Amino acid sequence: MDSSLPRWQLLPKLGQEREGEQQLSLRGVAASPGIALGRAYIVGTETAASSGQQPRTAEQEWERYRWALEQLLQELDAAQQVAQREAPAMASVIESYRLMLSESALQETVQRSIAQGSTAEEALRAALEPTIYRLRFSSDAVLRERAVELEQFLRQLVALLRNRMPQRSCARNAVVVAHALTPSDVVLFHQAGAVGLVTVVGGITSHTAIMARSLGMPAVIGLRGALSLIRVQELLVVDGYAGVVIVRPNAETLARLQRHQSRAQWRIQLAQRLARIPAQTTDGYRVRLLATVASLQDVEDALVAGAEGIGLVRTELLVLQRRGVPGEEEQYAWYRQLCQGMGEAPVTIRLFDLGAEWREAIPVLERNPALGMRGIRYMLRHPELLRAQLRAILRVAAEGFTLRLLLPLVNSAEEVRTVRQMLRELALELGYRGRLPALGSMVETPAAALGAAKLAEVSDFLSIGTNDLTQYTLAVDREHELLAEMFDPLHPAVLELMYRTAQAARAKGVPVGVCGELASHAAATELLVGMGIEELSATPGALVPLKQRIRQLSRAAAQARLERLLSGCCSNGV
Structure with a gap:
């Protein structure tokens, strides 16, 4: 490929290759916007036990492991240095994985097994x-994505062994195709x-x-x-707007994409314009759009997308990054950074939802973690963490930032009263003189x-967590492959x-x-507006x-449609 030419000038030449083969269009999930054109560079995924090797002593195996780990840590160091220059807000993510992989407890466990x-x-x-197993079967989508990243680090260590x-030097001007990638891989x-990335697994809120x-x-x-479906060196077009990968694009497709490239700038301008105007229906109903965030980079993305605040901070990721519950000082520093990024806009911090997937050891046998010690029930039984x-x-609120607290998996008004009383007592201890942060309850169970109505009497706001509400209402594990089609958040029972x-x-x-x-x-947007939902919290990329x-x-038409649905339509008609 002649790198001296503009990339799109090369399209006709590229489109002439393999004329006998048909174009193939594959649909995935749009994770990062833009259009990329390049040949496929495929990253291997084989991690099965090796065979035909001569037996090694324990000392030799330990040295193999130490060498592989050192190579990976050097890569992470290099990636972190690049990230500090080009994506400063994400450099700490790479550092957190470096600390996790180099911690002494992991080394002791590996050495003992060897x-x-x-x-x-x-x-x-x-x-x-x-x-990895605990994270993979978490009820939290973000945690499941962290399982993918951690598993990919495991793959890399095995590959190094x-x-x-x-x-990677062979990937110049190429589209990288892999089962999964880590954030350091991307860097x-x-x-x-x-020029572009394609993975088999992963989610839009993953660090990758x-x-x-x-x-x-x-x-x-x-x-x-x-x-x-993709072969090495095949020509690919990655459409990060639509979530589509085109294999062996024909001349017509390439010409269309060249026109599309000129429209990409128009999309950016539209997003910038929409970011400055309110989310309001044609008949004047106003909806506040907030961002769900898990990192400082998310906060930056939220501001660009015009978020009016943060509707949910996934605090559990602090636990994952340090493989333990952070202390007060570490939490204070992180919450303060988030609030500084948002300025005067409100920031809603969800209290730790420490389900079984977050804990190294479960104090009691959890036969069903989804119905066990998690959410506010866990925190109330561990008051030192709360x-x-x-x-x-x-302490952050005392500096003038607008903070709200959100209690996960609330089932009773008494749980809210208990937290509010603790909040008042701690405010007295700290000499806090301002207005206490608003206290909200997550509605995630049928109960x-x-x-x-009772929760509304003791809460300053309510926030519906549709993922758990659907799971508990329909008795369907959304991660169960055989039941995936039954996990329907638009089921009439869930909507009711x-x-x-x-x-x-509203009555309260x-x-x-x-x-x-x-x-x-x-x-779902029309149905939520019809219900009278006043706030929607979504990932920054979904806000525009x-x-x-x-x-x-x-709003009137949305209400009418919702009433028709609840009066008898089946979920398949939604």
Whole structure:
């Protein structure tokens, strides 16, 4: 490829190759906007136990492991240095994984397994897979994405043990295709000159996707079958706007994409214009659009997208990054940074939702973690954790920032009263003289939805968590492959509970919002407006399309459609 020519000038030449083969269009999830054109550079994924090797002593296996780990840590150091220059807000993410992989507890576990006769590969799996397993089956989508990233680090270590790491220098002007990528992979491939990314697994709130957006690399993720359908060196077009990858694009497609490239700037200008105007229906109903964030980079993205505040801070990611609950000082510093980024806009901090996937050891046997010790029930049984978090939040609020607290998995008004009383006591201890942060309840169970009127009496606002509410209402594990199609957040029973919650909140004069994945679901926007939902919290990348949909709706028409649906339509008609 002649790099001296403008990239789109090369399109006709590229389109002439393999004329006998048809164009193939694959759909995934849009993770980072932009259009990329390049040949496929495929990253290997083989991690099975090696065979045909001569037996090694425990000392030799330990040295193999130490060498592989040192190589990976050097890569992370290099990636962090690049990130500090080009995506400063994400550099700490790479550092957190570096600390996790180099911590002494992990080294001791691996060394003990090797001493007992395991190979370095087997010892690594034994040490990391329990954590990966807990995260993979979490009820939280962001945590499931962290499982993908941690598993990819495991793959990289195994590849290093077998001298099979990718040659990133060969990825110049290429589209990287992989089962999964870590944030450091993205940085190093970007530095090597790769133009786009395609992965089989991953989510839009993963650190990998955030890093791609920070570096301006078009990316499509969640593209099942990518590794079997795409061959090495095949020409690819990555459409990071639509979430589409075109394999072997024909001349017509290439010409169309060249025109599309000129429209990309128009999209950016539209987003900038929409960011400055309110989310208001055609008949004047106003909806506040807030951002769901997990990092400082998310805060920057939220501001660009015109977020009116933060509707949910996923505080549990602090636990994941340090593999333990952070102390008061560390929490205070992080919350303060988030608030500084948002200025005068409100920031809603959800208290730690420490389910089984977050804890290294469960004090009691959890036969069903989703129904066990998690959310506010866990925090109330561990008051030292709750007090430290509340103190950190109060200290930030004392500096003049607008903070709100959100209690996860609330089932009773008494839980809210208990936290409010603790908040008052801590405010006295700290000499806090301002107005206490607003205290909200997450409605995530049928019990909370049916008891929403009582929750509204003791809460300053309600926020509906649609992911758990759907799971608990339909008794369907959304991660169960055989039941995936039954996990329907638009099921009439779920919508009825949401509608009752909204009605109860309005009757008490309490604001009500939605912070689950349904908030950004295109098919749900009209129904949520019809319910009278006043706040929607979604990932920063979803806010502009969400605002566009709201501004095209009529509140009266939305109410009428919702009433027809609840009076007898089945969920398949939504």
